Amino acid sequence: MSNPKTHHAPMRTPLGRVRGLGSARSGTDHFFLQRVTGAANFVLAVLFVGIVISIAGSSYEAARATLSNPLVAVVILLALLSVTTHMRIGMQVIIEDYVHDEGMKVLCIVANTFFTVAVGLAGAFAVLKISLGG
Amino acid sequence: MADSPSRIERPLSPHLSIYRPLFTMVMSIVHRITGGALYVGTAILVWWLLAAATSPGAYDLFSAVAGSWIGRLILLGYTWALIHHALGGVRHFIWDFIHGFGAKERVLLAKATLAGSVALTVIVWVIALALKG
Secondary structure, eight states, X not given: OOOTTOOSOOSSOHHHHHHTOSOOSOHHHHHHHHHHHHHHHHHHHHHHHHHHHHHTTOOHHHHHHHXXXXXXXXXXXXXXXXXXXXXXXXXXXXXXXXXXXXXXXXXXXXXXXXXXXXXXXXXXXXXXXXXXXX | OOOOOOOOOOOOOOOTTTSOOOHHHXXXXXXXXXXXXXHHHHHHHHHHHHHHHHXXXXXXXXXXXXXXXXXXXXXXXXXXXXXXXXXXXXXXXXHHTTOXXXXXHHHHHHHHHHHHHHHHHHHHHHHHHHHHO
């Protein structure tokens, strides 16, 4: 098992290696993606609140006219991408913290992925249909 | 294969039930709770987009629910959760750059997050109601 090029002791314990847990060299990605999407969400949410206020209370036609504006549509599409990614990894952390049964944990994480992708794609489809399809 | 020995009962580190609730600790929990609430809130916003993409009837149904007192209460709660979570995120960014860990700074940041979230929620709703009624 030992790599001839590296003679230092591995950081992972034998048990950790057998279970497939421990460092997968991807721990920082998760943290960093949460910060990157968080920063993007901040800017996009400010714009989104402005869009919602401008549409609130208006008619079906007026709402669609605003939503089909390219700038508005692009802001909402970016927000959906960034927000649902942030939602997915944020909820995954919550699941990992509170769901201790291994099978249930995997089930919850998969359901979380399905939910966030479905919400993001449904929202994106709606915006594109209003903008392009009528 | 021989039976593996039963798991050793190791002592647990002190957890929530041990500590007296602290302001910063409660704010951390609220950050997580608002995040969870926004998770559901995004689905409501997507319902709005889908309604606008579907038909005038679907849009009227959403508008009726959103305009009802319970709908407005949920939207008010959503606004507060969004702003609180956003300001809480800014707090995390400050910590990421290794600032704000002092005893006084921690409490100040927590207070600013809470006060800011309430104040901004009021401002957003005053603007929205002034413009739209």
